[in-house]
Amino acid sequence: xxxxxxxxxxxxxxxxxxxxxxxxxxxxxxxxxxxxxxxxxxxxxxxxxxxxxxxxxxxxxxxxxxxxxxxxxxxxxxxxxxxxxxxxxxxxxxxxxxxxxxxxxxxxxxxxxxxxxxxxxxxxxxxxxxxxxxxxxxxxxxxxxxxxxxxxxxxxxxxxxxxxxxxxxxxxxxxxxxxxxxxxxxxxxxxxxxxxxxxxxxxxxxxxxxxxxxxxxxxxxxxxxxxxxxxxxxxxxxxxxxxxxxxxxxxxxxxxxxxxxxxxxxxxxxxxxxxxxxxxxxxxxxxxxxxxxxxxxxxxxxxxxxxxxxxxxxxxxxxxxxxxxxxxxxxxxxxxxxxxxxxxxxxxxxxxxxxxxxxxxxxxxxxxxxxxxxxxxxxxxxxxxxxxxxxxxxxxxxxxxxxxxxxxxxxxxxxxxxxxxxxxxxxxxxxxxxxxxxxxxxxxxxxxxxxxxxxxxxxxxxxxxxxxxxxxxxxxxxxxxxxxxxxxxxxxxxxxxxxxxxxxxxxxxxxxxxxxxxxxxxxxxxxxxxxxxxxxxxxxxxxxxxxxxxxxxxxxxxxxxxxxxxxxxxxxxxxxxxxxxxxxxxxxxxxxxxxxxxxxxxxxxxxxxxxxxxxxxxxxxxxxxxxxxxxxxxxxxxxxxxxxxxxxxxxxxxxxxxxxxxxxxxxxxxxxxxxxxxxxxxxxxxxxxxxxxxxxxxxxxxxxxxxxxxxxxxxxxxxxxxxxxxxxxxxxxxxxxxxxxxxxxxxxxxxxxxxxxxxxxxxxxxxxxxxxxxxxxxxxxxxxxxxxxxxxxxxxxxxxxxxxxx
Amino acid sequence: xxxxxxxxxxxxxxxxxxxxxxxxxxxxxxxxxxxxxxxxxxxxxxxxxxxxxxxxxxxxxxxxxxxxxxxxxxxxxxxxxxxxxxxxxxxxxxxxxxxxxxxxxxxxxxxxxxxxxxxxxxxxxxxxxxxxxxxxxxxxxxxxxxxxxxxxxxxxxxxxxxxx
Numbered sequence: 001x002x003x004x005x006x007x008x009x010x011x012x013x014x015x016x017x018x019x020x021x022x023x024x025x026x027x028x029x030x031x032x033x034x035x036x037x038x039x040x041x042x043x044x045x046x047x048x049x050x051x052x053x054x055x056x057x058x059x060x061x062x063x064x065x066x067x068x069x070x071x072x073x074x075x076x077x078x079x080x081x082x083x084x085x086x087x088x089x090x091x092x093x094x095x096x097x098x099x100x101x102x103x104x105x106x107x108x109x110x111x112x113x114x115x116x117x118x119x120x121x122x123x124x125x126x127x128x129x130x131x132x133x134x135x136x137x138x139x140x141x142x143x144x145x146x147x148x149x150x151x152x153x154x155x156x157x158x159x160x161x162x163x164x165x166x167x168x169x170x171x172x173x174x175x176x177x178x179x180x181x182x183x184x185x186x187x188x189x190x191x192x193x194x195x196x197x198x199x200x201x202x203x204x205x206x207x208x209x210x211x212x213x214x215x216x217x218x219x220x221x222x223x224x225x226x227x228x229x230x231x232x233x234x235x236x237x238x239x240x241x242x243x244x245x246x247x248x249x250x251x252x253x254x255x256x257x258x259x260x261x262x263x264x265x266x267x268x269x270x271x272x273x274x275x276x277x278x279x280x281x282x283x284x285x286x287x288x289x290x291x292x293x294x295x296x297x298x299x300x301x302x303x304x305x306x307x308x309x310x311x312x313x314x315x316x317x318x319x320x321x322x323x324x325x326x327x328x329x330x331x332x333x334x335x336x337x338x339x340x341x342x343x344x345x346x347x348x349x350x351x352x353x354x355x356x357x358x359x360x361x362x363x364x365x366x367x368x369x370x371x372x373x374x375x376x377x378x379x380x381x382x383x384x385x386x387x388x389x390x391x392x393x394x395x396x397x398x399x400x401x402x403x404x405x406x407x408x409x410x411x412x413x414x415x416x417x418x419x420x421x422x423x424x425x426x427x428x429x430x431x432x433x434x435x436x437x438x439x440x441x442x443x444x445x446x447x448x449x450x451x452x453x454x455x456x457x458x459x460x461x462x463x464x465x466x467x468x469x470x471x472x473x474x475x476x477x478x479x480x481x482x483x484x485x486x487x488x489x490x491x492x493x494x495x496x497x498x499x500x501x502x503x504x505x506x507x508x509x510x511x512x513x514x515x516x517x518x519x520x521x522x523x524x525x526x527x528x529x530x531x532x533x534x535x536x537x538x539x540x541x542x543x544x545x546x547x548x549x550x551x552x553x554x555x556x557x558x559x560x561x562x563x564x565x566x567x568x569x570x571x572x573x574x575x576x577x578x579x580x581x582x583x584x585x586x587x588x589x590x591x592x593x594x595x596x597x598x599x600x601x602x603x604x605x606x607x608x609x610x611x612x613x614x615x616x617x618x619x620x621x622x623x624x625x626x627x628x629x630x631x632x633x634x635x636x637x638x639x640x641x642x643x644x645x646x647x648x649x650x651x652x653x654x655x656x657x658x659x660x661x662x663x664x665x666x667x668x669x670x671x672x673x674x675x676x677x678x679x680x681x682x683x684x685x686x687x688x689x690x691x692x693x694x695x696x697x698x699x700x701x702x703x704x705x706x707x708x709x710x711x712x713x714x715x716x717x718x719x720x721x722x723x724x725x726x727x728x729x730x731x732x733x734x735x736x737x738x739x740x741x742x743x744x745x746x747x748x749x750x751x752x753x754x755x756x757x758x759x760x761x762x763x764x765x766x767x768x769x770x771x772x773x774x775x776x777x778x779x780x781x782x783x784x785x786x787x788x789x790x791x792x793x794x795x796x797x798x799x800x801x802x803x804x805x806x
Numbered sequence: 807x808x809x810x811x812x813x814x815x816x817x818x819x820x821x822x823x824x825x826x827x828x829x830x831x832x833x834x835x836x837x838x839x840x841x842x843x844x845x846x847x848x849x850x851x852x853x854x855x856x857x858x859x860x861x862x863x864x865x866x867x868x869x870x871x872x873x874x875x876x877x878x879x880x881x882x883x884x885x886x887x888x889x890x891x892x893x894x895x896x897x898x899x900x901x902x903x904x905x906x907x908x909x910x911x912x913x914x915x916x917x918x919x920x921x922x923x924x925x926x927x928x929x930x931x932x933x934x935x936x937x938x939x940x941x942x943x944x945x946x947x948x949x950x951x952x953x954x955x956x957x958x959x960x961x962x963x964x965x966x967x968x969x970x
Contacts, residue, residue: 024901031909032897032916034844034884041843124834125827214848214856214910214944265846265910266944298849526908526945694904697947725853725942732939733948 004606004616012607017546018539019753022690025531027524036263039218039235040295047220048077050284050294051127052277053117053134054304055109058145058375058718059157060138062105062116070119070133075126077288079134080118080280082106084287092160093249093279096272096497097349098168099178099340100160101378103276108141110157110338111377112718113303118280120292143718147312147335147372150176157338157373169349169371178340178371183354184431189366192327196318200406204398205787206391208310208335208376208712210302211383212728213525215265217305218295219278221285229256230285234278236261236553237271238563240521241497243555245274250282261553267525268702269381272343272565275305302723306343307376307712308383310335311391315399323409325418328365328430330356330395334380336371342380343565344387345495345502351387352652354431355486358396359440359656360418365430375718384702384763386487386566393483397768401480401775402784411776412453415482416444426749433486435654436748436756438682443744444482447658447680450742453478456662464780473668479661479773483765487757488571488653497562503648504568505559506576508537508584510641512630514623515547518580521561522573523553527695527759529569532687533577536753540581541588542608542622559644567655567757570687571748576647578752583643587629591641592620594634653748653756657681659765663773667804670796672708672774674737679765682744684756693741696762701736703766705729707774709791729791778802813877817842818886824873832868832876833857836883844884844913848942855941858914859883865921865940884913887920896920896958905954907945915941919955928963931956 003012017023030036067079082104085091092100105116117134121127144150144157156163156175166172169179193199219234230252236242239259247254264271277294284292296305312333318326334350336342344351350369357365382388404411419440420427427435460476467475492501505521518537522529529552534545552558561573585605592610593600596618603610611619620628628634629641662676679696686692709729713721722728747754767788774790775783781802786794799805810825817840824839836842836859848854850869857869860882888894896916899905906912915938922929922937929937934955935948943951 025904027909028901028906029890031906031912032884032893032900033888033890034842034913036909036912038843038846038910040837040847043838125829212944213908214854214942215846215908216848264908265848266908268944298851298854528907690904694907694946694950697949698907698943698945699947701947702944724851725849726851730854730942730944732942733935733952734939736935736948738949739947 009607016538016542016544016608018535019685019687021535021688023531023535023545023688025528027528027530038215038263038265039220039233042220042233042262044220044222044291047291047293048120048122048288049124049127050281050292051119051124051131052115052300053119053131053136055105055112055114055116057109057138057140058112058143059110059141061108061141063137063139065117066135067117069135070130073126073130073133075122076119076130077122078120078284080104080283085283088283090249090279090283093274095339095341097340097342097344098346101339101341103279111375112720113300113377115276115304118284120284120288143375145374145376145714145716145718147333147374150372150374151370157375176373178336178373179349180368180370181349182368184366185364186366188364189327189329192364193316193318193329196326197321198406199316199318200399200403201316202399202402202785204313204315204395204785206309206311206313206394207788208307209383209706209710210307210712210728211268211270211381212302212730213266213268213270216296216298216301217271217275217277218293219281220291220293221281222291223285223289225289229258230282231258231260232282233260233262235264235271237267237523237525237565239523239553240555240560241500241563242274244500245498246282249279259555261523264523264525268384269308269343269565270306271525272381273306273341273379298725299723302712302728303720304377306379306381307337308379308381309391313391313395315395317399317403319403319407323407323414323417325360325362328357328362330367332369334369334371335374335376336380337374337376337378339378340371341378343382345489345497347494348387351382352486353388353392355389355433355484356392356396357429357431358393359420359482359484361420361424362430367431376714382566384699385760386485386489389485390764390767393764394768397481397483397772398785401772405779405784411480412448415480416441419444434651435484436651436750437746438484438654438656439744439746440482440656443656443658443680443682446742446744447660447678451660451662451676451678473666475665475667475777477663477665477773477777479663479769479771479776481659481765481769481772484654484656485761485764486652486654487567487760488649489566489568490652491650492648500562501648502562503646504561504573504576505644505646506573506580507559507644508580508642510584510626512627514543514626516543517549517551518577519551519558520573520577521559522564522569525564527564527569528691532691533574535687536574536577537581540578541584567760570755570757571653571751572647572649574755575649575752576645579647580643580645583645584641587641588622588625590637591625591628591634595620595628650750653684653751655681655683655756655758655761657761657765659769661769661773663777665774665777665795667799670792670799672795677737677739678742679739679762680742680744681758681761682746683758683761684745684747684751685754686743686745687755692758695759696741697739699760699762700739700766701731703763704736704770705731707767707770707788707790709789711789811874813873815876815879815881817881818883826873828872828874830873832871832873835873836868842883842885846910846913853942855918856911856914858918858941860917860921865918884917887916894920895961896955899954899958903950903954903957905946905951911941911943915943915951923959923962928959
């Protein structure tokens with residue numbers, strides 16, 4: 001067998017199905033056959049069901065709770081209220097943002113749908129009946145749903161907080177104020193803007209929306225009183241953190257708690273936080289001695305477990321007459337709802353919003369974010385994004401368009417003129433980030449050429465003329481975006497959640513016959529980790545990915561990690577996998593040297609084996625080495641072949657991309673049609689192109705939803721108006737366009753395999769691309785900015801206000 | 807709520823009997839009384855389609871069908887479409903064309919696609935997109951689901967032609 005030739009080597013490499021291979025997914029077999037194991041599929045003997053009594057009011061004092069009728073209903077086991085949780089000090093819980101949140105309403109309610117009592121019954125139907133029988137009397141209080149009003153109002157929302165005392169992110173200037181967070185040089189930025197030739201200013205609202213995975217949140221708690229062990233299954237994107245929080249809250253030692261994330265039916269940030277339902281299922285299991293399941297329904301999901309965005313962003317951007325950006329100033333009023341339950345690293349109350357200088361070389365910038373309480377659901381989760389990066393990307397990509405209007409310049413040209421150049425990387429941004437790598441001009445030019453940008457602009461000009469002549473009622477919009485993300489949180493020097501550094505981990509055990517099991521601190525919710533992490537390792541250790549089992553989500557078996565969100569799995573756990581693989585290889589080299597009777601330095605790694613330098617026919621494959629590690633006494637080498645790596649990333653990674661959306665808009669109906677969508681992503685080294693493409697398709701469709709209709713809306717009384725899928729827009733296959741994907745490949749210089757992460761890019765870049773297409777269609781008629789979501793009615797209104805309806 | 811009804815139905819080819827309350831939903835009977843957890847629950851308002859099963863030759867959203875309405879019915883769930891050794895062509899094509907990610911919509915999606923191809927064995931892409939619009943997916947953007955269904959239709963049609 002001559003597999004040392006270049007062809008032979010390539011054949012061996014192909015068999016590994018490693019990096020770059022469009023490997024079909026190992027997860028699919030169970031999902032396509034209906035054998036997934038999601039939270040609601042878990043069924044334990046004697047299991048009870050929990051269900052919440054929720055507040056119909058957005059702001060009210062509770063004057064009485066009477067559960068007697070509910071308790072008389074056959075099959076009802078318990079009704080928990082804040083008074084039952086108080087002795088355990090569990091009626092409130094800490095949030096990930098340094099605030100605290102009521103588990104069950106303690107004297108008052110602060111948003112519609114807030115959890116007031118937890119009914120436990122023998123089945124879900126009885127529990128639902130009992131919910132209706134719990135009688136609660138409320139005294140209504142004034143409702144505030146607007147963050148600007150909140151920061152002026154005499155109405156105190158959070159009576160539990162001392163208005164004089166600082167919050168966890170510094171001083172609070174008003175009783176409804178949460179924090180002021182600033183970054184950058186304020187004075188220099190103001191000076192730069194004031195002395196500039198051109199200044200554009202705009203208020204940009206990124207509306208409140210919701211991740212809305214098809215599977216809602218839920219948990220099953222089982223307290224084994226005999227052994228003192230608590231097992232908690234749940235929809236957790238960060239199971240290890242949940243274990244630590246559960247231990248701190250309950251006082252149960254951490255070794256007695258086992259947290260398991262089973263299959264998760266989509267997360268998108270919804271399943272990062274800790275919710276009252278999880279806590280109540282644990283308490284109910286402790287109280288009743290039976291396993292207790294809680295699974296929210298869709299209405300509960302949309303009204304209570306986390307929202308995303310809700311940022312009012314006032315941007316000012318300045319430039320020279322020829323379009324060189326000179327400064328960026330941004331003030332955000334952030335509506336956090338009733339409790340600050342943002343899922344952000346501790347030191348970043350506005351997440352990584354200060355990536356808002358985007359892809360541009362902006363010499364000086366300043367951002368300030370004011371957080372405000374309102375009578376809306378708590379949250380502020382990163383809906384398919386890395387901690388407020390979507391808001392930042394939307395702000396800068398809208399501001400660029402507004403500046404282009406101010407300058408009378410083509411928006412593509414304005415971008416190209418201000419991109420950070422390839423030779424400027426690593427690039428130090430004005431707001432303190434070090435961009436690792438990028439080649440924006442190459443990506444941008446490739447995208448413009450692919451869609452024939454010049455041709456599209458000519459067509460658009462002709463269309464405007466035809467419209468003005470009365471020959472058509474449809475306009476053409478060209479939506480441009482060049483985004484830069486910041487993902488892979490993050491370096492322990494500045495990133496933690498509840499004090500836990502945001503490293504991640506990987507543990508590898510090579511079996512004697514040359515296959516392996518790998519466990520990581522992350523948890524897939526559809527990303528396909530069992531497929532792709534095995535590919536990283538196949539290339540590192542020379543064992544076919546088909547012979548590597550990947551496990552995640554069981555805290556009793558997996559090494560501690562911070563979980564999956566913020567596109568951190570590949571940048572952090574993927575790096576841990578590569579580093580653990582290298583430890584395996586280092587030990588394998590020692591074993592191979594012994595077996596081949598040569599010095600280690602005389603060996604070289606060759607795809608799946610160590611071969612003697614200059615004598616490639618003398619080699620030991622990884623499978624042979626693995627067997628030897630278990631059956632030979634090798635001097636100075638421990639038996640077995642295992643490795644663990646805990647990886648603390650030195651920096652974030654900075655994926656980027658160029659998206660172009662071509663949209664037709666019917667001026668009379670406000671309907672839109674997406675004629676073309678071109679998405680070029682650069683996520684560094686590509687692990688599995690098929691999986692990347694799938695991620696891009698999905699993220700773009702979520703972006704389509706957000707930009708074109710999806711919102712969590714409230715009326716003035718704090719009633720949620722979008723709590724079912726009747727009102728909350730989710731595109732079907734009918735509304736969703738066919739996307740064209742493309743890529744450039746600029747590896748991250750600090751990541752072991754150069755990978756950057758891609759899952760969230762299409763949401764981050766997609767929203768401004770769709771939104772800019774709408775704006776671009778109306779630019780010839782004088783539109784500067786209009787708020788999302790661009791549903792038919794709002795687009796019709798834009799056309800109407802521009803006088804296009806005659 | 808003790809007056810239970812005796813409901814007889816055929817599920818995936820086998821006769822089954824259950825005692826269920828009149829208000830009990832078909833999805834709960836399938837999942838909790840018959841142990842068929844392939845169909846899921848996603849919205850309770852007939853929008854998302856993750857609970858889709860086949861009832862008497864039609865796709866239904868089993869979260870808004872009472873079990874009592876299924877008395878005497880023939881029900882097919884994802885569990886009845888293929889076996890590990892002999893997957894349904896749709897199951898193979900969803901895998902081959904990466905038509906799934908988190909997998910939560912997949913059983914309903916495949917069950918609906920199976921019925922769609924009975925109704926229209928040779929659909930255009932537009933007909934697939936329209937015919938599948940009752941089933942939501944948050945992960946894939948549908949592009950690969952559509953490809954998978956078209957590929958399955960092509961394979962089924964080729965097999966049909968070869969048999970003639």
